[in-house]
Amino acid sequence: MTKPSCCVGNFVSCTIKPSGGCTLRAKCTSTKLCHIYNTKTSQKFVTLNNMYKQNRQGTCACSARHEKTYQGGKALIEVKNLVKKYGNHTAINRLSFRMEKGKIYGFLGPNGAGKSTTMNIMTGYLGATEGQVLINGHDILKEPEEAKKHIGYLPELPPLYMDMTVSEYLEFAAELKGVPKEKRKSSIEEVMKLTKILEVKRRLIKNLSKGYRQRVGLAQAILGFPDIIILDEPTVGLDPKQIIEIRELIRSLAKKHTVILSSHILAEVREVCDYILIISKGKLVASDTPDNLEHRMNSSEAVEIETKAEASRVREVLKDIQDIKESSVKKQTDGITYARLLPRDGKDIRENVFLAFAEQKVPLLTLKTEHVSLETVFMELTQNENITKLQEMEEREETEYAGDL
Amino acid sequence: MLAIYKREVKAYFQSMTGCVFIAFLVAYTGIYFMAYNLTYGYPYFSYTLSGALIVFLVGIPLITMKSFSEERKNKTDQLLLTAPVSLGKIVMGKYLSMVTVLAVPNIIFCLFPLIIKSQGNAYLKVDYISIALFFLLGCVYTAIGMFLSALTESQIIAFISTFGILLALYLWDGILSMLPGSAISGLVGVLLVLTLLVFYIYHMTANWMLAAAIEAVGAAAGIILYIVKSSLYENLLTKLLGRLALADVFTDVASNQIVDVTGIVLYLSIIAVFVFLTIQAIQKRRWS
Numbered sequence: 001m002t003k004p005s006c007c008v009g010n011f012v013s014c015t016i017k018p019s020g021g022c023t024l025r026a027k028c029t030s031t032k033l034c035h036i037y038n039t040k041t042s043q044k045f046v047t048l049n050n051m052y053k054q055n056r057q058g059t060c061a062c063s064a065r066h067e068k069t070y071q072g073g074k075a076l077i078e079v080k081n082l083v084k085k086y087g088n089h090t091a092i093n094r095l096s097f098r099m100e101k102g103k104i105y106g107f108l109g110p111n112g113a114g115k116s117t118t119m120n121i122m123t124g125y126l127g128a129t130e131g132q133v134l135i136n137g138h139d140i141l142k143e144p145e146e147a148k149k150h151i152g153y154l155p156e157l158p159p160l161y162m163d164m165t166v167s168e169y170l171e172f173a174a175e176l177k178g179v180p181k182e183k184r185k186s187s188i189e190e191v192m193k194l195t196k197i198l199e200v201k202r203r204l205i206k207n208l209s210k211g212y213r214q215r216v217g218l219a220q221a222i223l224g225f226p227d228i229i230i231l232d233e234p235t236v237g238l239d240p241k242q243i244i245e246i247r248e249l250i251r252s253l254a255k256k257h258t259v260i261l262s263s264h265i266l267a268e269v270r271e272v273c274d275y276i277l278i279i280s281k282g283k284l285v286a287s288d289t290p291d292n293l294e295h296r297m298n299s300s301e302a303v304e305i306e307t308k309a310e311a312s313r314v315r316e317v318l319k320d321i322q323d324i325k326e327s328s329v330k331k332q333t334d335g336i337t338y339a340r341l342l343p344r345d346g347k348d349i350r351e352n353v354f355l356a357f358a359e360q361k362v363p364l365l366t367l368k369t370e371h372v373s374l375e376t377v378f379m380e381l382t383q384n385e386n387i388t389k390l391q392e393m394e395e396r397e398e399t400e401y402a403g404d405l
Numbered sequence: 406m407l408a409i410y411k412r413e414v415k416a417y418f419q420s421m422t423g424c425v426f427i428a429f430l431v432a433y434t435g436i437y438f439m440a441y442n443l444t445y446g447y448p449y450f451s452y453t454l455s456g457a458l459i460v461f462l463v464g465i466p467l468i469t470m471k472s473f474s475e476e477r478k479n480k481t482d483q484l485l486l487t488a489p490v491s492l493g494k495i496v497m498g499k500y501l502s503m504v505t506v507l508a509v510p511n512i513i514f515c516l517f518p519l520i521i522k523s524q525g526n527a528y529l530k531v532d533y534i535s536i537a538l539f540f541l542l543g544c545v546y547t548a549i550g551m552f553l554s555a556l557t558e559s560q561i562i563a564f565i566s567t568f569g570i571l572l573a574l575y576l577w578d579g580i581l582s583m584l585p586g587s588a589i590s591g592l593v594g595v596l597l598v599l600t601l602l603v604f605y606i607y608h609m610t611a612n613w614m615l616a617a618a619i620e621a622v623g624a625a626a627g628i629i630l631y632i633v634k635s636s637l638y639e640n641l642l643t644k645l646l647g648r649l650a651l652a653d654v655f656t657d658v659a660s661n662q663i664v665d666v667t668g669i670v671l672y673l674s675i676i677a678v679f680v681f682l683t684i685q686a687i688q689k690r691r692w693s
Binding site: 086120123124125126127144145146148149151153155157159160161162163164172173175176177178220 | 407408409411412416419420479480481482483484485486487488489490491691692693
């Protein structure tokens with residue numbers, strides 16, 4: 001029996017069992033998430049307090065578990081098993097994640113995925129049906145005042161009192177947040193400078209444009225410089241120049257604070273965030289860095305080729321190349337033959353393809369890997385029902401293979 | 406709490422609501438004062454005040470209607486509820502700001518007995534006690550109005566429901582005289598009140614087991630008591646519900662010069678109950 005090259009990645013031990021399966025124990029020394037690849041299926045698992053198992057055609061079982069070192073890492077925010085139900089409708093379904101200091105986290109998901117609800121629960125505005133939210137170790141429900149001291153929140157609709165001037169409003173917010181009296185003035189001055197609203201500070205909020213209102217809301221959120229700044233769609237309704245300014249501001253804030261923002265705009269999240277949590281239908285479907293999310297799909301990425309030769313000739317050439325799992329060849333109307341090749345087990349077949357075609361003197365016009373963008377990842381994760389099915393399958397397997405660990 | 410209190414008081418005077426309320430109350434009382442005390446020479450200011458009671462019917466809903474409903478509609482409650490301030494303090498800050506607005510005309514009223522005194526005989530003790538009770542009654546109505554405002558998102562609904570309840574309380578004596586006095590009607594009335602209470606408990610807790618248990622135990626106790634000693638139920642409705650004629654405590658002072666200490670306690674307890682209910686109503690919304 002060939003020894004399966006089952007698991008590579010960030011792990012401390014890998015036991016290969018006689019049945020051909022293997023058990024992997026991963027231990028993360030850093031507080032970063034642990035990545036485990038299954039080279040057999042070219043799939044990469046990103047684990048988050050979770051155990052994943054894969055069993056393909058009975059050849060390989062791969063499992064990974066985060067050890068206590070990961071669990072014990074100091075997290076600023078810890079969300080455990082959050083459930084929120086509105087009557088019969090489940091807005092959030094068993095959401096768990098951890099967030100560390102000094103990073104920008106992005107909540108990504110289609111409309112109605114539960115992003116705002118999650119944020120409202122994290123800030124203590126709403127109560128959860130089940131689950132726990134710890135802010136710097138304080139339970140948001142049991143010690144709300146202590147927990148809320150660490151949070152600055154900009155809800156979807158900035159909570160502004162229309163009949164106040166900007167500086168009156170910020171003074172009120174500062175007092176409400178318990179900013180000490182002697183620091184209040186300088187603190188307000190500073191946030192107004194950061195959000196560039198100094199020139200409107202004497203104007204009534206109801207007379208301000210949407211962009212300025214958004215910035216006043218943002219100023220309120222960062223007032224007192226709490227450890228955690230939560231922004232719900234901070235750039236909605238702003239013009240492109242303002243969006244760039246706000247993004248720069250968010251980036252500069254992240255030097256000292258943890259920033260969490262939600263968005264349904266991918267480009268924004270990719271540009272600003274260090275870490276992305278994709279939520280769909282109230283569930284966390286993926287959480288990783290933007291690059292890793294793209295890479296995750298790329299590992300099984302296809303190779304595209306174009307040539308002027310006939311389709312039958314192309315098929316002939318392809319037949320001799322090893323490691324091609326699947327290929328589709330079609331003749332286009334402009335006389336060019338296009339083929340899409342799926343490699344086996346994440347192998348790089350580009351060189352082989354090039355050499356094979358060169359040998360047969362069939363010139364290639366194009367040879368490139370199909371680039372998977374974050375958009376594709378997002379679409380795949382949020383629209384694919386199989387994801388949840390896969391997770392259920394994994395959960396079931398977890399119990400079956402519990403003895404492996 | 407202080408921040409909310411200051412902001413609210415400021416808002417009342419910036420948005421004219423507070424000014425309109427004060428002007429309306431003072432002007433109306435002034436007209437009564439001129440007619441009763443100055444023109445007819447009646448030496449009790451307290452009598453004038455009982456005439457001004459009707460202003461509360463419109464005035465109190467005017468200042469309470471937007472207290473929580475507007476915050477909820479504009480989503481500014483998100484700022485308050487995510488700030489490191491407890492819900493009790495938020496409610497108290499708001500309530501005290503409304504009480505402050507209410508206190509302004511009452512302080513102005515303190516001048517009126519002195520005007521009477523400058524013209525001859527005055528009964529300062531009775532007058533000042535009645536002003537104090539008038540203010541306290543206003544506080545009770547404000548607590549009721551605040552609770553109703555916390556239940557809805559619409560200021561109009563908050564206004565109308567508060568107005569309706571205050572009007573019913575104002576006309577309570579008349580309504581009471583129409584109630585039957587027999588024992589069986591007393592039992593029916595008690596069961597009705599019990600059912601209403603149970604409905605409210607069910608609405609708040611969403612626990613039908615608890616609600617049904619309370620209803621069953623309460624109804625059984627009521628019926629057994631009726632079988633054992635039906636004389637207890639005679640005129641019970643009038644006696645029980647008579648306490649709800651809140652203005653009676655005030656009018657006792659105003660027209661009969663009787664100070665009912667239990668009435669003051671009743672006022673204070675009703676205020677406490679409605680402040681508590683307001684907190685619960687907001688708390689409940691966070692969980693549903």
